[in-house]
Amino acid sequence: MGRRRYRSRLEIIAEILGFCREGSRKKYIFRSVGTSGSLLKEYVEILCKAGLLTRKKWVYTATAKGLEFLRMYPAYKMAGAKLTELLK
Numbered sequence: 001m002g003r004r005r006y007r008s009r010l011e012i013i014a015e016i017l018g019f020c021r022e023g024s025r026k027k028y029i030f031r032s033v034g035t036s037g038s039l040l041k042e043y044v045e046i047l048c049k050a051g052l053l054t055r056k057k058w059v060y061t062a063t064a065k066g067l068e069f070l071r072m073y074p075a076y077k078m079a080g081a082k083l084t085e086l087l088k
Helices: 009-019 026-033 037-049 064-086
Strands: 053-056 059-062
Touching: 009 026, 009 037, 009 064, 026 037, 037 053, 059 064
Parallel strands: none
Antiparallel strands: 053 059
16 A cells, blocks of 8 residues: 555545545544544544534434535635646
8 A cells, every 4th residue: 555645634524524425434434534543533523523424323424514515625626726726
């Protein structure tokens, strides 16, 4: 397994939420997203507190608010890339 490129906080959040659309256990999120256990715990706590992710027993699921974030994220990412290009 090669090294992953640097990802922004929002990219990691989008990956976690995308993986949890239908519900997922933490260990599967960990394997899919590829972060450290402590970092994943921090992100999951933040997302739950923000109302983007919910936990029922061992399963984490993206909320309607989390799904809305995922819907809007590609436009945000594209706008950020355009701004970066303008600043070069």
